[in-house]
Amino acid sequence: MQTRHPFRWLNVIGLVAVVAVNALANLLPINGLTTGELSAKYPVLVTPAGYAFSIWSLIYALLAGFVIYQARSRSIERPTVQRIGPWFILSCAFNIGWILVWHYEYVYASVAVMLALLLSLIALYVKTHTSTDRPTVGESLLVRLPFSIYLGWISVATIVNISVAIYKSGWDGFGLSDVAWTVIVLALGTILAFVIGGMYTDPYYVLVFVWAYIAIAYKQQSHGSVATAALIAAGLLLAYAIALWIRKFKQVKD
Template sequence: MRSTLLILNTLGWSAVVTVNALANILPINGYTTGELSDKYPNLFTPAGFTFSIWGVIYLGLLASVSFSMYNARSSEKNTGTELIGLWFFISCLANVGWILAWHYQLVGLSVCIMFVLLFSLIQIYRNLGVGIRAVSPAEKYMVHAPFSIYLGWITVATVANITALLVHWNWRGWGLPANFWTAAAILLATLVALYILNRTNDFFFVLVLVWAFFGILYKREYQDPNPYPVITTTAIACGLLLLYRFFRNRAYHKNPAYF
């Protein structure tokens, strides 16, 4: 079973990297991923440089797959490979499926697939026991950390995808301004991060959200001709709150499973 999972994980990672690269090189259906994002303008989408985190995610996942291969002959039961099970391969299928749905402008379908991706990553996160199960430093940083970063970014991406769908539907926000809903989305993401912090004190998950909030702040302050003080204030306040809670938890709770 372990060897089968390793093969599937390797194929899954390769498919994700290949399809995501082709999506922008060809590009698929005549649009790059960023060009399609620009078709659904909203205040939650962060600055373009923020998406460079995908490079970190792909390298992290490669490290995770490589670590699993290195430990393939281990006699230890419940290794990372077995704890993850088929969920990583499912997440890879969802990632590829999302790219295809997004590039063919099936926005509603892309949101559904994004939820599959999010759910699969949550299952991986729980099965690994990130921030709960004490593991070796190598496993912590080559397996747990990559999935923390991936889950953090897909949490943000899910909110952004839903926002794009609402723009696609010409949703008017029930009469409330767009900056109100953007601030609400930032607060929602912050609540999710606070929940994660209370359970695992996951530094990498928090860092990803702070990075996303910085991207939103930068775009609104330096790339948008209109000021949005509600959004920038919310992004700064939420980012600082998350960092404060992380360092406070780390100071008061000495847990070897924490990063």
Template sequence: MILVIVSALIAVLGGFLGSGAVVGTPIAEAAGGALSATATLVAPAGPAFSIWSVIYAGLLAYAVWQALPAQQRSARQRVLRRPIAATMILNAAWILVVQWGQVFLSVVVIVALLASLAVVFALLIRHPGERTSTAATAVDTVVTDGTFGLYLGWVSIATVANTSAWLASIGWTGGATLWAFVVLVVAALVGLFLARVSGGRIAQALSLSWGLAWVAQGRLAGENVDTVVGWTAALAAAVVLVGTLALRVTARQRR
């Protein structure tokens, strides 16, 4: 319980540092601008990153929720606490690494973060919330499943952008449009896979399609225009969202 609270505070502090509001350097300007909205063809446009405010609010809400007396006795929360704390610490570590200017190391950390979130997602599916009351079930669905679904979906597209930024930083420029096309198709397939294994859970699809839509906006307007990548990202966003909704309806009909 305490571990999650401390980890959430560290994550939020790291996010504050990464915003550059008072101390630190904004992520878009850190590491020589390697992670800016125009650095690569798969970088989401700037407004996409506002989703972090929702995720951080969710992390704080979860830290409070899991500390409540009823949740302290929850078998589900006992299973989730340590993996969730790991995602929060890795989040802060990623920001510190980027502030340090280490783009390759940031890829290592974000891949570890993505893997940790995948573990949390699997545990959420394997250990559904206890049906104690309608209100408690609704809160748990939003605060636990919703927060970490959004977190996973966003970090999925962020991992693509981060990896591409590292490749660009070491001078890899071959087939930029083809590379972007391939990784966006893979991102869409990952979104459909997550929807399939989760029975149509929507949170991760919302954040992944959000990120893809802002990749599309960034490539169809602004400084780094590429219409092939832009329309591929737009189509990928639609496929993830519509495909997840279809799988959700199918899963409910089967139940």
């Protein structure tokens, strides 16, 4: 007898809605500005170069694989799928909500919605990455990997979103320069990637930060200290991701 999985079709609908709203946000665009044009209005030094946002194509492709996998009758009894519960559909609602408040330039509200999205993804990540059973190949590629990449990018996006809100507020940063604060923020993000990556032996989460930091260095070439700090952090994180891959390989062999 199959265990009931009431959210599987809602998850499919939720992802379709997310992709549609994100596409319309730039095609219409919502409130007359694309997502990128809005970002350009707030020149915070921690914002990555535009090409970095192409990671959304990978995220949506992985999430498409996830919703197909979790909707299959053969998958619904898997403990990892059962633990997802309502969290994915909630993450979809927060993703759509963020697009709307951001495009209407409710910057402070966008931080609150982004934090809600982050928390929903943390719940998904923990539920899909903590299991006493060894994951199948399907679970590794279609459940764990999508949320590693998604959470990694939203972790970076949350840092950027908070930085934008601080910029808009006009806070003087206790007298420290924008460059100094950006270096501090990059260091905090690096620590976060080390902690999460180490706790869950997850090189993919770490690699998202590598991708973002290289893009930050590329965009901020005119700010030498920021570019250098971002490249150093990216190098450290890349080495750490390789070490995590080695650890993961040894765990699989054991």
